[in-house]
Amino acid sequence: MMIPARLVLAVQDSRYVEPLLNYVHESSYGSALQVTAFTRVESFLHYMDSGETPNLVVGDADMLESWLSRGKASVPWLLLSEGPSALSLMEGCDSTPKYQPLPQLLDIMVTRCRRSGGTLEKLNSGSTPVIGIVSSLGGSGKSTIAMNMAKQLGVLGLRVFYLNLESVNSSALFPSGSVGMEGSFSRLLYDVKASQESASETELSIAHYIIRHHGLKCDSFEPSFNVKEISEMTVDDTSLLLTSLISCHHYDAIVVDTEGDSGERLQAVLEQAGLLIWVLLDDLISMHKSGVWLDQLELKSPALFGSVRKRSRFIVNRYTGQLVNGLPRKDMSIDGVLPYIPSWKQLHREDLLLSSPIYQREVLKLCQQLLEGSGIMPVHAGGGK
Template structure:
């Protein structure tokens, strides 16, 4: 699996020791391999003497050491960097890493800042793209928060991920808009990407009876999507015209998903739709390879879960078995134990995701996407879906204490 290589440079040896001890002592540093230096010469030799194979995914350094490296060619290396700051340095905010803060927060910032290697994929139709639907029989179950965290954790693990939101009332924009616009000029074409793709697919079906083939599949969907660095995934800009979504049929939804799969650009597509029986929800359920089916531990949510399955058995008896075979039932907002029984004895819970009280007062996208406890459990859920729970999404890297001068 992917191990991210990080170079840490600080003249404070005790600070380096505390950082490395914490990263090496538990799962917090999973997937990271640190090389640390406390003197300029060893740091310089390491940065300028390595082959392409050893190029780090991130450099973290105090201002004196960082500026010396940048001025000697580091600024053109393409390697991401963060300045260890005490708050009085003249550098862009997103390039600062406050030196003194809780170590878990430091490591989380490191993971987010690392250059994320995306798997190279040949653009061949139908090649190994896994579609995961996040569904629920109840509104307010936390579908979107779970879907966003899954996209981020899979992106951090090195998978090429697309997050597709098909909710009638999109709830992602308050959390994604900052990441979509930060440091970018307006991109009118990308901001209408999903609308244009839906139109292109519909026109092509009318004219030829089949989905768009030539231009879209040869070039992928790059001209329709945007890269969201905070999410480590590609996304579509949320549709502004709700009528387009309301008019989407089950067939429209299935064709869209199949097209995204057949373009061969992504390892994983996360599908987030409404709770209910609209065409988009049915299209997701019929097309997705697997589901995260969210339930809450309260009597009303359990009842709605049972009612959903009972209705499906009555109106689509040949369909519900396939849905059950592909579903992983997950209790969201879990608090210590599950109090309420599942609505039927043949329904079993596969995983739980914790309740995060601080999300009730969310005012920044970083708060939603950076809970260490929630990230840990979502990572386990992703491993269950991607690898049948046999291994973690990331492998614990060997910590290399390359302490120059120590």
């Protein structure tokens, strides 16, 4: 498997950045480039000061001049030119037209990255982070959060896998665009069982079960409609599936969508996730159930509870501006909120759940806040939308 080159895109116009990122993810360039995008000068300069070393910086004149004016650049750079500028007239300036066919532009970027040895750099020095989205009750908006988070991380330029472990897969409402993969998750579960029963302990191969979910802008498995099969997944089955996704070293993040009563599947996620995002609602039932659930985990498995508590972040979904109900435990605190979207109350088109500008903006903020704060993985974005 080719290891993607790390490219920084610094362009102030978000209308230029987003279509380019979408094209990268939906094309073969997604396996060659890992793109981190910025639309604000301050965020771009902060990233370049952070010690991260990309293989190539590509940007417009204003962004590049702000960076280069601080001293000699140690990273190769490429100017997206819109005509004569002080930077384009500088000796040794490497430039290409900002507006040209995307395949042609990306070919130029890949070529420049190869010159700097980009394809030889390992993308992930550690284990791929697993982000578990959990809730103690149904109807909290957990799946909406998980899918929007996977999509927004993908828009940032990260390679994301969305794993749905619900008995009834919510993502089935959003067609993936894949063809001929019906029933593939059932075959994958058969392989999972067979791999564990094999005396030779054959390594589980998942590559041919992975699909590109165009609606979510990330990879996934084709949804299964066999509730019984999924309900019978054990801790070992789920752990093997997660381990196989991690060990392929193809993803920057794995977002796992669970359900409150998923039993052994949830147990595996609680054990393996590097970050657990608990979804709360500001009502008595949600707070009560969340408190009881954590109380029971602490009583039955104190060691696991202690580990889970360290990796947990609590967010309130459908927040209206003021928290009315108190938290059920003294060791809980609110780490973030996501807004109430009134138009979703009478939703008649499922795709609107993934296209609310307000909700997407707040999910993106939450991703930056929680993931940077956790130390699991850095998330950098311009935030200029």
